[in-house]
Amino acid sequence: MTVKELREKLAQLRKERKALFAKMTDGYKEEDVKAYEEKAGEIHDTEYALTEAERIAQDDLLDEAARRSLEEGNRERITDEEQKFLKAIRDAVSVGSTYTGLIPSTIASEIVKKRESYGKLRSRCRRITLSGDYTIAIDGDQVTAEYVGEGAKIAEKTPSLGKVSFTAYKLGVLVKVSEEFMADVAVDAIAWLTENIARAFAKKEDTEILKGTGAGDSHITGILTVVQDDAITSALTTEINLDEIKRLIGALGEYGSGAVLIMNAATKTEISLLKDENGQYYFPPMAELTAIQGKEIITLDDVDAIGAGKRAIIAANLNYYQLVDRQNMKLTVLNELYAETDEKGIKATERLDGNVLRSEAFKVLACAAA
Known part of the structure; x- marks a missing residue:
């Protein structure tokens, strides 16, 4: 099926x-x-x-753009949409006017693709793009089966359904540019911005x-905010052994299935x-450690290193x-922020939400507390 059909x-x-959820409201x-x-x-x-x-559609689009670039020798010739965009940015930077608008689809696609490659978690999460608030109903207590004696009634089991609601929080990126920089080759400017x-x-x-706190109007809700109780506590404050990691996975x-560390x-x-x-050594000393019991290892500086009371490893099915x-990434040129150094700020914003299901x-x- 095509993207539109899906x-x-x-x-x-x-x-x-x-409609089915509404039908269950009364019982x-x-x-x-x-x-x-x-x-x-x-x-x-x-x-x-x-x-x-x-x-796939995005990759096909970018692959086609790359193919055209190779046929032309390089990417010095850019699309009319990109030319208008860069001209608007240059004008805003050079004369102090303001550009506020959507990023052209070709540039936005490049940012999205690079964001996927630089980010370690997004591509593994469940994702959806919407224009309004969103509520998911999730299974709570499950119905169980029991043995029933001859002539006895089967006990009724009422499953529960929970809800997780999503809104939109704004993330912003602010980069500084000089008038001289924006006067350079257009392709270099696009590559620099997207990167x-x-x-x-x-x-x-x-x-x-x-680690998002989910508090106020500023944060999505992170895994460590939802999962407060530790499944495993190591025996020592400064060491973790393999048995403890195996118990964590278990x-x-x-x-x-499909979880990562x-x-x-x-x-x-x-x-x-x-x-x-x-x-x-438990693991080959000359090879990089990439997985334990088939669970891929993802390294992030945001997770605490081993230490007294530190939450050191997360086993996660993302x-x-x-x-x-939310649809559409936006760019704004800030004229006065860096005026003293003859620079301008380019602010990019996206809106998103996230939560544990x-x-x-x-x-x-x-790790054990001190």
């Missing part, structure tokens, strides 16, 4: 799910709950298919997915040096973390 299908499925019936769960599963599959279709904006957004998103239970780079180094009782993007899909290993 979007239309997704919109219809959400309407159907909303839960087994057939209604089953229908809702089946519809939710179909929506999940369609969201995944749409994400892949959009990625810096994408890298800044990616780094901040990784931080917020892990604590994920049914959510272990998130830790500080220093923690990864310490684990790679672990030895058994015979003084032999398919149960939802990112909600199932806290059981995230487990934390903490």
Whole structure:
């Protein structure tokens, strides 16, 4: 199916799910709950298919642009849309006027693609793009089966459904440029803008997915904010052993498939040096440690290194973390901020929200307290 067809299908499925959810307001019936769960599963599959279709379509667009560039020898010839955009930015920087508008689709696509490559968590999360607030109903307590004696009644089981609501928080990136810089080759200016904006957004998103407080109007809700209880506490304040890491992975239970281990780079180094009782390394000393029990290791500075009371390793199934993007990234030229140095600020903003859908899909290993 095309991207358009998938979007239309997704919109219809959400309407159907909303109707099913409303039907359960006055009481839960087994057939209604089953229908809702089946519809939710179909929506999940369609969201995944749409994400892949959009990625492929974006890659095809960029590949075609690259092909045209090679045929022309280099990318000195840019699109009319990009030329108008750069001219507007240059004019705003040089004469002190203000440019406020949307980033052209070709440049926005390049920023999005680079943001995906620089960021370590976004691409693994569940993602959706919407224009308004969004509420997801998620399974709570599950219905269980029991043995029933002859002639006895089957006990009624009423499943519960929880809700996770999403709004939009603004992330901003501010970069400084000089009038001389914007007068340079257009392609260099585009590459510089996309590189810096994408890298800044990616780094901040990784931080917020892990540690966002969800407080006020300024933060999405991070994993460590939702998951307050530590699944495993190490025996020592300054060491973590392999058995403790294995127990952490095991604590994920049914959510272990597709999970990753998130830790500080220093923690990864310490684990790679672990030895058994015979003084032999658990992991090949000449090879980089990339996974433990098949769980990929992701290193981020935002996770605490090993230390007394520190939450050092997160076992995470990021398919149960939802990112909600608002459409359209915006650029604004700030005229007065760096006037004394004859520079201007270019501010890029995006709006997004994020939250944990199932806290059981995230487990934390903490070091013993001092």
